[in-house]
Each structure stands twice: as C-alpha cells, then as structure tokens.
Amino acid sequence: MASRVLILFAHPALHRSRINAALMEAVQGMEGVTFRDLYEEYPTLHVDVETEQELLLEHDVIVWQHPFYWYSAPALLKEWQDVVLEYGFAYGEGGTRLVGKRVLSALTTGGPEEAYQKTGYNRFTMRELLAPFAQTSFLCGMEYLEPFIIHGVRGLTAEQVQEWAQRYRARIAALVAGD
Amino acid sequence: MSQDFLFQAVIYLLAAVVAVPVAKRAGLGSVLGYLLAGVVIGPSVLNLVGQVEDVQHVAEFGVVMMLFVVGLELRPSLLWRLRGPILGTGSAQVVFTAAGVTGLGLLCGLAWPVALTVGLTLAMSSTAIVIQSLAERGVLNTRGGQACFSVLLFQDIAVIPILAVLPWLAEINGGSAGHGGGAEAHGHESALAHLPPWAQTLSTIGAVVAVVIVTHYFLRYVFRYVAASKLREMFTVVALLVVAGVAWLMHLVGLSAALGTFIAGVVLAESEYRHQLEADVEPFKGLLLGLFFIAVGAGLNLGLVAAQPGLIASLVIGLVGVKFLVLLLLGLGFRLGAGSSLLFACALAQGGEFCFVLLGMGGQLGLLTPDVSAPLSAAVALSMTLTPLLLIVNDRLIQPRFAKLTPKREADAVESHDNPIILAGFGRFGHIVGRLLQANGFGVTVLDNDPDQVEMLGRFGLRSFYGDASRADLLAAAGAEKARLFVCAVDDEAKSLEIVDLVQHEFPHLRILARAVNRNHAYELIKRGVSDFRRDTLGSALDLGTDVLRAMGFRAHRAVRATELFRCYEEESVRELAEHASGDQATYISMARQHLENLESVFRQDLKRHHLDTEDAWDTAGPKET
Numbered sequence A: 001m002a003s004r005v006l007i008l009f010a011h012p013a014l015h016r017s018r019i020n021a022a023l024m025e026a027v028q029g030m031e032g033v034t035f036r037d038l039y040e041e042y043p044t045l046h047v048d049v050e051t052e053q054e055l056l057l058e059h060d061v062i063v064w065q066h067p068f069y070w071y072s073a074p075a076l077l078k079e080w081q082d083v084v085l086e087y088g089f090a091y092g093e094g095g096t097r098l099v100g101k102r103v104l105s106a107l108t109t110g111g112p113e114e115a116y117q118k119t120g121y122n123r124f125t126m127r128e129l130l131a132p133f134a135q136t137s138f139l140c141g142m143e144y145l146e147p148f149i150i151h152g153v154r155g156l157t158a159e160q161v162q163e164w165a166q167r168y169r170a171r172i173a174a175l176v177a178g179d
Numbered sequence B: 001m002s003q004d005f006l007f008q009a010v011i012y013l014l015a016a017v018v019a020v021p022v023a024k025r026a027g028l029g030s031v032l033g034y035l036l037a038g039v040v041i042g043p044s045v046l047n048l049v050g051q052v053e054d055v056q057h058v059a060e061f062g063v064v065m066m067l068f069v070v071g072l073e074l075r076p077s078l079l080w081r082l083r084g085p086i087l088g089t090g091s092a093q094v095v096f097t098a099a100g101v102t103g104l105g106l107l108c109g110l111a112w113p114v115a116l117t118v119g120l121t122l123a124m125s126s127t128a129i130v131i132q133s134l135a136e137r138g139v140l141n142t143r144g145g146q147a148c149f150s151v152l153l154f155q156d157i158a159v160i161p162i163l164a165v166l167p168w169l170a171e172i173n174g175g176s177a178g179h180g181g182g183a184e185a186h187g188h189e190s191a192l193a194h195l196p197p198w199a200q201t202l203s204t205i206g207a208v209v210a211v212v213i214v215t216h217y218f219l220r221y222v223f224r225y226v227a228a229s230k231l232r233e234m235f236t237v238v239a240l241l242v243v244a245g246v247a248w249l250m251h252l253v254g255l256s257a258a259l260g261t262f263i264a265g266v267v268l269a270e271s272e273y274r275h276q277l278e279a280d281v282e283p284f285k286g287l288l289l290g291l292f293f294i295a296v297g298a299g300l301n302l303g304l305v306a307a308q309p310g311l312i313a314s315l316v317i318g319l320v321g322v323k324f325l326v327l328l329l330l331g332l333g334f335r336l337g338a339g340s341s342l343l344f345a346c347a348l349a350q351g352g353e354f355c356f357v358l359l360g361m362g363g364q365l366g367l368l369t370p371d372v373s374a375p376l377s378a379a380v381a382l383s384m385t386l387t388p389l390l391l392i393v394n395d396r397l398i399q400p401r402f403a404k405l406t407p408k409r410e411a412d413a414v415e416s417h418d419n420p421i422i423l424a425g426f427g428r429f430g431h432i433v434g435r436l437l438q439a440n441g442f443g444v445t446v447l448d449n450d451p452d453q454v455e456m457l458g459r460f461g462l463r464s465f466y467g468d469a470s471r472a473d474l475l476a477a478a479g480a481e482k483a484r485l486f487v488c489a490v491d492d493e494a495k496s497l498e499i500v501d502l503v504q505h506e507f508p509h510l511r512i513l514a515r516a517v518n519r520n521h522a523y524e525l526i527k528r529g530v531s532d533f534r535r536d537t538l539g540s541a542l543d544l545g546t547d548v549l550r551a552m553g554f555r556a557h558r559a560v561r562a563t564e565l566f567r568c569y570e571e572e573s574v575r576e577l578a579e580h581a582s583g584d585q586a587t588y589i590s591m592a593r594q595h596l597e598n599l600e601s602v603f604r605q606d607l608k609r610h611h612l613d614t615e616d617a618w619d620t621a622g623p624k625e626t
C-alpha cells in the first residue's frame, strides 16, 4: 500500500544553497509527496501548530530535511518540534496520534564522513549526534529510519550533486512505495 | 450683585479653605472639616451667616449631584446584582430601626403616632456624609461599602411612602392636619396634587420611565452634537442641564430628586460620555456638597445643646446606639462578616438630611411640638458630626484587628472599573492597540475626543469614552490613580506632548507608552524621558517593504531578516539623532546625512556578511591546535 510522505524542509538561506536546493528540486511534484518549505511558511518563526498537526495526521512518513548546523538542525525545525509535538498529541497522556508513523532524517554536512568517527575531529558518529532526533521519534511512538546523509558537500562536483539528488528521489520513492 | 451676597460667599469659602485642609491633614477627613467650619461661622459661635436654611436648600443640589455621580459609576448590571441587599438589608434596616426608636419613644411617654413618626424619621441616615466619607476612604466598592450604599438607596425610596403616611398619623393623633394628600405630604407643592391618586401614581411611574428612555436613547445624540461643537463649556452646561432637569421633573411628581438623578446616572453609566460627564459634574458636586456640610454645621443649635445638655446627650447616645446595634446585627445576620458589619454600623449610625425634612413636616402637621422636634434636630445634626469620628475610630482601632484575620475579604466585590491600562486616542492607530489588549484579556479604559469615532466604534461593539485626555480631572475619572500603564495613541503631535506632560506631572506612577507621529515627535518624547515609543508609520512601512522584497524574489525569511536589520538601525539612529535635534541645525543636518550614508554601508556590509553563508570551513575545520 502506498504511503503518504511529508517532507519538512528547513534551510534559512536557500539562496546560497547548492546541495539542498538540488535535493529539493529532485523531489518536487512527486506523487504521494507533500513538500513543505518551513522557512518560507514561517519567515518570522511563528509556527501554526494546528496546521502542522493536521498535516502530520494526513501522512505516514515524515522527513526532516535540512543542512547540518552545529551538529543539529536549523532553529526553525527545532521550533517546529517544540510547538507541534505537543503533550497530549504526540506524547504523554493521550498523546498517541503519531504512533506507527516513520521518520527519516535527510541531511547534508560540511564535514567529511571520516570526521564523524570517534577518532575524527568531530569525535562522535552521526548516529550518536542524531540521538535527539531518534529519541524524539521513539517517544512519539514513531520508527526512526536509517538516516539519509550526504557528507562533505562542499567538495561535490556538479555531477555528483545531481547523482545525490537522484539517489534522494529514489529513497523518497521507495518510502512512498511502502518500504 | 449685592454686597451681602459677596460677603456671605467670602465667609463660606474662607471657612472651607481654612478648615478643610487642616481637618484632612489631621486625618479627620473633609466632611468633618466642613461641618466644623459650619459650626464656627454659624449663629451659635461667630454668627457670620444669615439664613442658613436658604443656603441649605441650594446646597441640597450637591447631594443630588453626588447621587448622579454615584449612579455614573454604577452600571445597571451591578445595580441589579445589588437588588438583594437594597430590598433585603435596606427594608430590614428601616423597619428595625424605626421599631427600636418607636419603642424608646413609647417608653419616654410619647403617644404612639408621635413615637412612630420619630421612629420613621430617625431611621434615615445621611447619604451625603456616608458616601463622601466612604469614597474618601476608597471603600465604596467593598462589601461593607456596598451594603451602606444599598441601605441609603432604600431609604431614598422609603422617604416617599413615609411622607405620605405622616398626614394620616397626624389625623389619628387628632392633630390639626387637613386631609392627607400629595400637596402637604411632599412638603413642597407637587404639581400632581389635584389629580386622583391613581393618576398621580401613573404620572410618577411615567416620569421615571421617561427619564430612563430619554437618557438612554436620546441624550447620546445631544452629547454628540454638543461635543462636536468643540466648545468645552457647552458640554458642562448640558451635563448640568441633565442633572437639574431630572431633579426638577422628580420634584414635580413628588419623588426624591436625588433618586431621579441617581437613575439617570445609572442609565448613563453605560454611555461613552460617562467619564466626561463625571469630570464635568464633579467640581460642582464637590463645591455644593461642601456647602451642604457647612450649612448642616451652621444649623446646629448650640444654644439648645448648652441649655439641655443632658437631654441632648441622651438623645444622641440613644439615636446612635440604637442605629449602631440594629445595623451591626443586620450586618451579621446578612453575613457581611464581622469587619464589614462594623464598618456598616459605624457608617450609617446617624440621622440624615431627610430627618430635617421629616421633622419639619411633622411640625407643620402638628404631630411634633417644638419641644420634641428642636432637641431631635440638634441630636441629628450632632450625630452627623459624630459619624466621621466613628469612622476614624473604625479605621484606626477596629479594622486593623480584622485586617489580619481576613486579609483579602474586603476586596472581593470590587467592581473592576479599575482597568490597569488607559488608552488615549482610539483612532486608526489606537484601536488596534486597544483590540490587541482586549483580545488578550486586559481591561482597557479608552478615551477619544472625536465623538464620531466613539459613536462609530460603539456601533461595532467597541467600548470607548468621549473625552479630552489632556484634562487631569478626566484622567482621574478614568481611573488614572489606579491604572499602571498609559498608552498615548493620539494623532496630533502637540496634543500628544501636552498629554504626556500632564500625565508625567499629575500621575507620575503611570508608565507611558506612546505613538510618535514623526521623527520630531520622537525626539520630543525622548527629551521627556519616554523611551517606550513607536513611530506610527515605521512598522507598517517595513511590513510592506518586506512584501516588496519577497515580490522581488527574496525568500520570505531572508526578507524578514533584512527588514529587522533595517529596523534596528533605524531605531538606533533616531535615538542618536535626538541628542542633536534641539541643538544647532547645521550639525543636525550633517548628522542626519551621515546616518543615511551609514545606512548604505550597513546594507553593503550586510550583503558581505552573508547571513549563515560565510565561506564555511566545515569540511576542514578541526579543533584549534593548542
């Protein structure tokens, strides 16, 4: 059975983006996919909780797509989590509305893959650094999927960027298809 | 103008000026000051004034105005909530006090109709003294205060049937009274005397209904029309006309004028002109009420007191004692709580101005012989003088004990006209501020001096009051003493500064937040130390600017950031330039130009700064070597 996928995209300076702009373009207009550009929706960081919660209920898979900023997400995605994942809706008493959904982190990092090792200069693995996202999903009863990560994005050639964009599209298509 | 009149005026005013501030400073309250001033200039001491009764008649208009003002502060809904106390406590007070006093009278050997007359008469208390004293203490809106008020209001109503009953009592007593009827019964000629009783009743009811209807539906147009003429004194004239007109009409049909104006006041309490009316009537009320108290003091027959000290003393003690006891028991019976009951008992334990009227009537009807009514008159006047003293005892010795036991009790019933925010100017700018505040549950008292605006907003269900916020008395009437914030949103620079100056001077506790209509206005506000101001076009211009940036292809968030950066610079620059604005013109202009250039460079820098997109080195960045 086909799944409905909601991509929540957070990039505060898209006019400067290379990789995320390409990823965004690749998934635009796909069947079964809702693409939501959070910084465009909420330029003043004032998130409309009701709308966002309704959208969550209408989808089976949620994708958090963003550049990796200071080992985390840009501020608006955090704000989105803070206000949308309410007590009684997403967690806590009666907070079971998201149970059974799946979550994918799709992110791009400036640092190369080697840097995200115990011995690298970032000292932690991506899995470790993404623990808050994984645990957030867990608490809401959602399955946290294997993240989609593109490392060392500055060094990518134009062709490589296109390759990654196609790979991203394929991953999203697979989610829609239900695997 | 006769010389005598001027001399009298000088004496009265001088007495007030000398006595009242001294009394107030000594913590005795203004009422006692007036009463004592009256005693001193009266026939018993200095004998400087002639016909006290004449003055008293004029001054009674002060009581009428006072009830008008009280009515203005009482919304119909609150009055409706007080119906229980008015009818219950009020009637119980009259019945039990009258019974108690009548009983004492019988014991003293009076015939029963005479004893009953005395009883009914002394059941009355002094509206003027009680309300003025309680208002001065700010306890009118507490449980105890409202109970007092309810009883006084009931007495005002009860006077009418009592006046009607006296001739009948006189007849039973075998006195010289003619047939009972409106004419004598009301002391003053009622225009309805020749009508049959049912027609009299009908006309009386008709008059009250007319007052309510005219005040409610018709007066607003008159106020609006007059206000639009922008002649300040015309509004005062109309306000006085309303009070005088209603009082006259009530007199005509034999009702208490005070009751009539009170009703008119209550009806107008819902009106947008309320605060302005209050501010206009207030000084006249104060003046006449003062005169009334002086007249009461001057009317005190000290000669009689000196001649029969024992009799008068026992009358006063009996009067105050019986009333105090009845009131205290009623207060406890109606569950006011001990503290409020004591206030209630202290406040109302005196005879009132109606006593003089009723005693006079009794005399005319042959019910009361002078040897009964003269000592009673003196006792009533003395009991009125005692009230402020009793209240002081209550304040200093009694209430402190209860304050500790029941800390918040008194504050419960406060009707919250005491909004924390006053908003001046409810036009295109102010109404947005006002609505935002109301939407978030903050009580706002709104003033605007454009009658059309007030009217128009009223039609959309937004409450505002007509009035000129640059008048201290109006601000006081709007509750400036108790408010915390003052929002000045008027659109005229000069007016705005006038208001700011006034508020800073008269109500320094208010924090001012102001609308600035242009840069210069902003400079003037800064000079006055008002740092919470907003230039009225800046916000919306920046909003539109953001939209334009977006229309030109900026991402929404980027446009917002650009706008915010601009705003910061703009506000900083106004504050910096303010220092030079009042100084040398040339320096100011060169400074201003400098700032404009700076602005450009800020933008150029901003472009270079590339928010969030500096050449990032996240692929090579290792921790710093140490």
Ligand SMILES: Cc1cc2nc3c(=O)[nH]c(=O)nc-3n(C[C@H](O)[C@H](O)[C@H](O)COP(=O)(O)O)c2cc1C
Pocket: A011, A016, A017, A018, A019, A020, A021, A067, A068, A069, A070, A071, A072, A108, A109, A110, A111, A112, A153, B612, B613, B614, B616, B618
């Ligand atoms: C404010 C900021 C913080 C960043 N923090 C990190 C980081 O913690 N780790 C990392 O590997 N890259 C970091 N980067 C690099 C971004 O991840 C990289 O520029 C981004 O993924 C490029 O995507 P784009 O071309 O779509 O903008 C940061 C970049 C910025 C602007």
